[in-house]
Amino acid sequence: MTNRLGTRIFRLFSLLLILISQANAKPQTLRFAINSPGSAPYIYYDEVSGNYQGVIVDFFDRLEEDGHFKIEYFESERARSEQLLFRGFADMFLSSPRWVNQPENYFFSLALMPHRSFMYATKPYSQPFNPSKNKGALICTRNSYIYPVLQPFFDNNTLLRVDSSTQTTMALMLAKERCDFAIMSDHNAKAIMTTAKFCNSEFYQSPNAISAVDVLFVIRKELHKVKKQIDERLKIFIDSGERDKSVQRHVGARIFPKRLCSEV
The missing domain is CATH 3.40.190.10 (Periplasmic binding protein-like II)
Structure with a gap:
């Protein structure tokens, strides 16, 4: 009886430690390279709010809700972004496998939207x-x-x-x-x-x-777990209709x- 009680206490204590560890865990920072100066509806700088806006930002806002990730945006250019990703100075950028010089060096997410x-x-x-x-x-x-x-x-x-x-x-x-x-x-x-x-x-x-072509997230090869989570969130973002609403909000029906x- 004493042994069983001790085992239960140990398990509860271990579970408590895991929960505390998860609660205190800092979100993983992901660096997203923008093809400067960006373009609607994908991602662009809004002068009024002083923030980046667009379908990409709307998606990453949803991704950040889980508390596992924090997205940092920085300006680059298409040719440079691939090199930054390869060298580990960036984690993701938006592109298509057809536009990447060495597609075998990266992971590709599910399609974000047609281009x-x-x-x-x-x-x-x-x-x-x-x-x-x-x-x-x-x-x-x-x-x-x-x-x-x-x-x-x-x-x-x-x-x-x-x-x-x-x-x-x-x-x-x-x-x-x-x-x-x-x-x-x-x-x-x-x-x-x-x-x-x-x-x-x-x-x-x-x-x-x-x-x-389909545009999607080009992801650094070391981030295979991140790719899986992005794909899961992308499916929800698209299937729920949030993606289409986001496109309309940033472009309209003109x-x-x-x-x-x-x-x-």
Whole structure:
């Protein structure tokens, strides 16, 4: 009887120690590299609140609720982010396996959301965009970004690449006719081209998507347990409809063609 009582006390004491240990455990810090300056609806800096906003932030807010993780955001650029991850200076960034130079070096989460790229112009399209039928066209692109579908045409000079540091600058270049087309995801284009800055500009979206990929979290190879927890949370975030609500909140239902403000 005494032995049984001692065993129960020991088990209760051990359980108490475990609970205390878990309660006092500090959340694991995860460093997320932002492709500066970010872009809606994924992640962007909100001047009013002084904080980062976007679908990524909404998801990580949910992830932090469990108390196991704390997310730190810092600005980088796409080409640099992969190197930072490989060297252990970053833990995650948003991308696609098709855009990563050495995908075998990393883990990839479940898909966060689809990313469809279109060609944008200041004049209506009479037919789907065909790279081979637009020889010599100037294409506004984002510096250091990889465009697998267009790359062969850039390589043989059928299309000419004009790099900009941000998607907003790309849209400005297009509006000023310094390039013939701009390639951008539909979400980015909606968030940027429909702002007051472009009130006096018209933009048209190509009838066809140039490419479609899933964007997801690229995760440092050492963080296999973190990947599992992120995947579990992502499934809940998507299946519950929170992801779609987040996209609408950060982009809205604005569609193309984008007309002059006076015509809206």
